[in-house]
Amino acid sequence: MSTTSASARAPRAHAVRDNLTMLRRNLLHARRYPSLTLNLLLTPVVLLLLFVYVFGDVMSAGINGGHADRSDYAAYLVPGILFLTAAMTSLGTAVSVATDMTEGIMARFRTMAISRASVLIGHVIGSVIQTLMALVLVLGIGVAIGFRPDATPVEWIAALGLMALVSLGLTWIAVGLGLVSPNAEGASNMGYPLVMLPFLSSAFVPVDAMPGWFRWFAEYQPFSPAIETLRGLLLGTGIGTRNAVLTLAWFAGLALVGYLWSKARFNRESRR
Secondary structure, eight states: HHHHHHHHHHHHHHHHHHHHHHHHHHHHHHHHHHHHHHHHHHHHHHHHHHHHTSHHHHHHHHHTTTTOOHHHHHHHHHHHHHHHHHHHHHHHHHHHHHHHHHHHHHHHHHTTTSSSHHHHHHHHHHHHHHHHEEEHHHHHHHHHOOOOOOOOHHHHHHHHHHHHHHHHHHHHHHHHHHOSSHHHHHHHHTEEEEEEEGGGGTTTHHHHHHSSHHHHHHSSSSHHHHHHHHHHHHHOOOOHHHHHHHHHHHHHHHHHHHHHHHHHHHHHHHHH
């Protein structure tokens, strides 16, 4: 009995060790070559500063019925920019995975006595950690320019969990895109729909201000309910049951689909 139990625990222990090894490898790689992450992070930061300081009064007047207040628009904008940051960071994951594929690193890992799943899991966990660090940075910039969250400790924990879930869902899809892309440039191009979706959501203007023919898409696509949920958590307003349910369904579903797709694609490449 004890022998059987010990032999069952051994593969799990090796898998955990392999996951940690691949995670360490990806974090070290990101630290040594930070240019990709910094370039992807630059876009949401520039957009945040541009929309607050250049368009802030105009946008806030449109949202507030003629009353211009740049700080009000900063409060509205920051949650959307946070999820744009998550989308941009996931694009870096697709590029990183595609680079590993084209340079033969994935093929080398397949010949080693390590858990195959750990190769992908290392990318995913490393990307989620980098995304959360980027979100903290962008949030700090938002606070510096006037964003004032009014969340309780419980709401902050819920907000962190929400951002981690969104990052997880986007990252698994990005891993799949990286595996099917012929090269890093192709991965970057294929990932752009993930980056465009926040622009077509309630990140910059309310859904109610959009044309009726487009409103239904903006309202029910993945990012709008997630952004509204995060706004509610950070600003102390209601999040709405529908927004919370849609957010959980969308990003848990994306994580599951991305995981199954990535696993199937990786295993198919292994048999070639």
